[in-house]
Amino acid sequence: MTTHTLFHTIHQLSRELTKQVNDTLQPFGLYSAQWAVLFVLKTKGSMSQSALCEYLAVEAPPMTRTVQRLAKQGYVGQTPGEDKRVKVIHLTEKAQQAYPEWEQAVLSMNDRLLECVPEEQRVFMQSMLNEWLGKMKGDLHE
Template structure:
């Protein structure tokens, strides 16, 4: 496969998956970017904004906007760090209560998108993605 085809296909797939997830989460007042932050905080615990940016490969300005929206919605809080500029981001109790609903929606979308792939192909796809990502990092 030629590299431009690979990147083009990955970009199309990424956009499609993001749009599907946005459609599913919209009735709950969330978008995929917010879900990504929530998921990382749920799995990794409190992180600084810089750590979130690095982990999710997102630049600071869009991450700041996403965090501000989540603060406004009551889903995350910002705890001052040792440095005045550093803030630790963590999920609130409200987010922890809502998390199972959000996770159910995401799992439903995942299942719907993968339903036509045999289980062994799904597992192989995930294995390849993780391997590739680990090589990049």
């Protein structure tokens, strides 16, 4: 197997997972990029827009568009940070109330997608992917 084949498969898997999330969240008027922001804010708390960009490996212009769409939907608010140039993004009460329904839809999708993967392989994949991602992010900052 060549590395081209491996990375092509990973890329195709990523695109298919994005499509599945989009299909799952479509009834709520959300897309995968929005879900990523909502999930991070829910699990990690309020963050600056630049920290969101760095954490999710997204460039500033698409992140700005995503945050603006979420704000227009009433799901995130923005407050100035200590440095007035910094915007701190947080979930609104509306998002906090709707989040459990979104999360349940995504969890059901996850369960469906992993039905054919034994628990032992899931644990291995999680460990391997966490380690690989950590090394990649560490290498990028060295």
